[in-house]
Amino acid sequence: MKTENSEQLFNRAMEVLVEGCSSASRGPMNYKPFPPYMREGKGARIWDVDGNEFIDWQLSFGCLPMGHSHxxxxxxxxxxxxxxxxxxxxxxxxxxxxxxxxxxxxxxxxxxxxxxxxxxxxxxxxxxxxxxxxxxxxxxxxxxxxxxxxxxxxxxxxxxxxxxxxxxxxxxxxxxxxxxxxxxxxxxxxxxxxxxxxxxxxxxxxxxxxxxxxxxxxxxxxxxxxxxxxxxxxxxxxxxxxxxxxxxxxxxxxxxxxxxxxxxxxxxxxxxxxxxxxxxxxxxxxxxxxxxxxxxxxxxxxxxxxxxxxxxxxxxxxxxxxEMSRDNFAGFHKITAIGEQMTKRLNQVARDTGQNMRVQNVGSMFHPVFTDLDAITGYREFCAAADLAKYADFSQKMRDQGVFFSGNKILHNLSCTEHTQADIDTSIEAAGNALEQMARD
Ligand SMILES: Cc1ncc(COP(=O)(O)O)c(C=O)c1O
Incomplete structure (x- = not known):
């Protein structure tokens, strides 16, 4: 993955922007050593300034139920x-x-x-x-x-x-x-x-x-x-x-x-x-x-x-x-179904690779947590038993394969109406690769 243009922008940004961006969540706190600077988004895809293409599951922190530039x-x-x-x-x-x-x-x-x-x-x-x-x-x-x-x-x-x-x-x-x-x-x-x-x-x-x-x-x-x-x-x-x-x-x-x-x-x-x-x-x-x-x-x-x-x-x-309400709220049903499928299949991949990743969701919102608990039901369990460094590693390995999972370790990932079955399949395959690599590391 090429990163020269993002790196250059980051160096320029550090001269004029605190942390190189406008919210800590988007900067080096979550993207090391520098964040990818995004140039464009269409549907469920985003492209950075180096031309790297990602399937976007972060979706602007949930601001895009219909994806980019619908x-x-x-x-x-x-x-x-x-x-x-x-x-x-x-x-x-x-x-x-x-x-x-x-x-x-x-x-x-x-x-x-x-x-x-x-x-x-x-x-x-x-x-x-x-x-x-x-x-x-x-x-x-x-x-x-x-x-x-x-x-x-x-x-x-x-x-x-x-x-x-x-x-x-x-x-x-x-x-x-x-x-x-x-x-x-x-x-x-x-x-x-x-x-x-x-x-x-x-x-x-x-x-x-x-x-x-x-x-x-x-x-x-x-x-x-x-x-x-x-x-x-x-x-x-x-x-x-x-x-x-x-x-x-x-x-x-x-x-x-x-x-x-x-x-x-x-x-x-x-x-x-x-x-x-x-x-x-x-x-x-x-x-x-x-x-x-x-x-x-x-x-x-x-x-x-x-x-x-x-x-x-x-x-x-x-x-x-x-648009989301058309045909008896079909848009809402669609994003929920995609979120459910991602959750189920990510959990299956975790079991298949023997990794302690648990994915919880509410409809279209889902998030993988690395934990030995069967479920996280509250904040204190999350604090005590979520391995955030492992999530950071996983999400970086996903991005390395062109699948953008939230860089923020405590936020969640989301689906939009524009995610296709192929996007889901590709993302699940990437998750399998990431988890296998983590098992080897
Ligand atoms: C539940 C909840 N309420 C309020 C906010 C604040 O919204 P904003 O970032 O648009 O100020 C957020 C942001 O993440 C949130 O998750």
């Missing part, structure tokens, strides 16, 4: 860009996209558009505080909700000996520069354990504005909820008068047309979307029932943003929702 997206964006990009006024496409979303989401009456998941989550938390008059937020260890101060607690894998007792997890700030207040107001609980959650709510419910969570953990590989757990969490929130906030930034418009709320039959009070919604453009949304969403009317809880409801992004979002 003809329908290219067509609508090309048509609309000539008419202007930004008016800072209300837009017809904003209404149309919100109507589509409300039709797909029975728990949602109203939508407010933002740009990124982080902003949406920040707004969701502020709304919860405004509505309830309570200050604290309860989140789970290992759940990531963007890089807003108030939620940047206990989101990374840590040595198990640093996590404290599961009944009272130590809150671990994930950045310098957080104020004591953001740590103080953010309570942390272990996930997938209803007894722990009830204990926490019984003790602190009177001061907790909302319980925020991912419907399935997607930032610690993929960890599905135990059967009935999410419904019980919702029930407990209602019992303790705490708003139930489902962060669907990853799962929304991906694990089902109605996201994790549909998959697990939930009626969250607050929902946030991002990633898949914009089909590659920065579009996010906060959504919920009328009595919750009225809180961001002017004069109550503030939500602003020069770039809210980006015009071209909304055309992409509208087109994605229409």
């Amino acid at each position: 003809p329908k997206i290219v067509e609508i964006v090309q048509e609309k860009v000539a008419g202007g990009t930004h008016f800072a006024t209300a837009l017809e496409v904003e209404v149309e996209t919100a109507e589509l979303m409300v039709n797909m989401l029975p728990h949602v009456d109203k939508v407010r558009f933002a740009n990124t998941g982080t902003e949406a989550c920040m707004t969701g938390v502020r709304m919860a505080r405004g509505i309830t008059g309570k200050r604290k937020v309860l989140k789970f260890e290992g759940h990531y909700h963007g890089w807003y101060d108030g939620l940047l607690v206990s989101t990374n894998p840590q040595p198990i000996s640093t996590l404290g007792h599961p009944n009272d997890p130590i809150r671990i700030p994930d950045s310098s520069g957080l104020t004591p207040g953001s740590l103080e107001d953010t309570l942390v609980c272990v996930w997938n354990d209803e007894v722990a959650l009830e204990r926490m709510l019984a003790t602190h419910g009177h001061e907790i504005a909302c319980l925020v969570m991912e419907g399935a953990m997607s930032n610690m590989g993929v960890i599905p909820p135990k059967p009935g757990y999410l419904k019980r969490a919702q029930e407990l929130c209602r019992a303790y008068n705490v708003l139930f906030y489902l962060d669907e930034t990853v799962t929304g418009f991906r694990v089902a047309p109605g996201g994790a709320a549909e998959l697990y039959d939930l009626q969250p009070d607050i929902v946030t979307f991002g990633k898949a919604l914009g089909q590659g453009f920065p579009v996010a949304a906060i959504a919920g029932p009328d009595h919750i969403m009225e809180s961001i009317e002017y004069g109550k809880v503030l939500h602003y943003g020069s770039h809210n409801a980006p015009r071209l992004g909304l055309y992409a979002a509208k087109t994605m929702l229409e």
